Amino acid sequence: MATSQLTASSISISAARNLSSFEGIRPTSTVKFATFGTLKSGSLSQRSIRGLVVKAAVAVAPKFTSIKPLADRVLVKIKTLEEKTTGGIFLPTTAQAKPQEGEVVAVGEGKTVGEKKLEISVQTGTKVVFSKYAGTPIDFNGDSHLILKEDDIVGILETDDIKDLKPLNDRVLIKIAEAEEKTSGGLFLTELSKEKPSIGTVIAVGPGSVDDEGNTKPPSISTGNTVLFSKYTGNEFQGKDGSNYIALRAPDVMAILS
Numbered sequence: 001m002a003t004s005q006l007t008a009s010s011i012s013i014s015a016a017r018n019l020s021s022f023e024g025i026r027p028t029s030t031v032k033f034a035t036f037g038t039l040k041s042g043s044l045s046q047r048s049i050r051g052l053v054v055k056a057a058v059a060v061a062p063k064f065t066s067i068k069p070l071a072d073r074v075l076v077k078i079k080t081l082e083e084k085t086t087g088g089i090f091l092p093t094t095a096q097a098k099p100q101e102g103e104v105v106a107v108g109e110g111k112t113v114g115e116k117k118l119e120i121s122v123q124t125g126t127k128v129v130f131s132k133y134a135g136t137p138i139d140f141n142g143d144s145h146l147i148l149k150e151d152d153i154v155g156i157l158e159t160d161d162i163k164d165l166k167p168l169n170d171r172v173l174i175k176i177a178e179a180e181e182k183t184s185g186g187l188f189l190t191e192l193s194k195e196k197p198s199i200g201t202v203i204a205v206g207p208g209s210v211d212d213e214g215n216t217k218p219p220s221i222s223t224g225n226t227v228l229f230s231k232y233t234g235n236e237f238q239g240k241d242g243s244n245y246i247a248l249r250a251p252d253v254m255a256i257l258s
Contacts, residue, residue: 057137057144067140069108069147074120076102076128076135076153078144100129100235101157102146116214120150121168127157129165129247132235154235154247155206162237162245167206170219172253174200174229176236176244198231199257200246209250219250228255 060067069075079101104126110119122128135148155167167173177199202225208218221227234248 057139060138060140064140067106067138067145067147069106071108072111072118072120072150073108073147074104074122074128074150074153075106075138076130076146076148077105078102078146100132100154100237101127102130103127105145108150112214113210114213114215118210118214122150122153122156129154129157129162129235129237155204161240163203163239163241163243165204165237165245165247167204167247169206170209170250171206171247172202172219172221172250173204173245173247174227175203176200176246199226199228201226203245206250221250221253221256226257227253228257229253 067075104122104124106124107120107122110117112118130146130148131152131154134152135146138145138147151169153168154171155165155173158164158166163173163175165173202221202223205219205221205223208216210216229246229248230252233252234246237245237247239245
């Protein structure tokens, strides 16, 4: 079967010829790609190419000394990437987990829903966890920041352990059940063959969603409920005890099990 070698240089040439195929990239943007191994001819779709685009940070010139978010936006100073493991082994950039934690350094004035003015629910100095692909990266005062909507903040991190996360809005925090170790017939499963669980126990619930009149509607889920949730949704985390957690919106919980 014929194969072709796809490299960073070949992508750069094709991108220059047809920039319209890249979403959100202007002709003046500089896009960097990693070098890829051998791929089958015709196997790289336009959707795959879009996944290779790296969102570049906006650099704020030193002459600007402050950033004031507008409306319901929040400016978060991103937690520094872990450059080495707990055992002291340095990680390459590609192996470093993208941070989802940071500290709120500025907030907007809030937004108006119906006849009610809703203020930002987080304050400066608060440690928060945000959605993985949310917001606009900004380089400011030599540090990495993110400006995002308040709704993109998953919750407030009250300690250094994700199990103590306080969810915001209509999000819930769920401790994911352990994967089954063996089949119903008694055969032990390998790590690759274990099915990803979609069941867990609710350990924290946010205040709820806001309707068109500005009223908060609490979710119909309570802490302690065992629930079935959508498989491909939410933000997953690992606690210090090795347990897996997921923070997702209440509508993504499909059923309560009893």
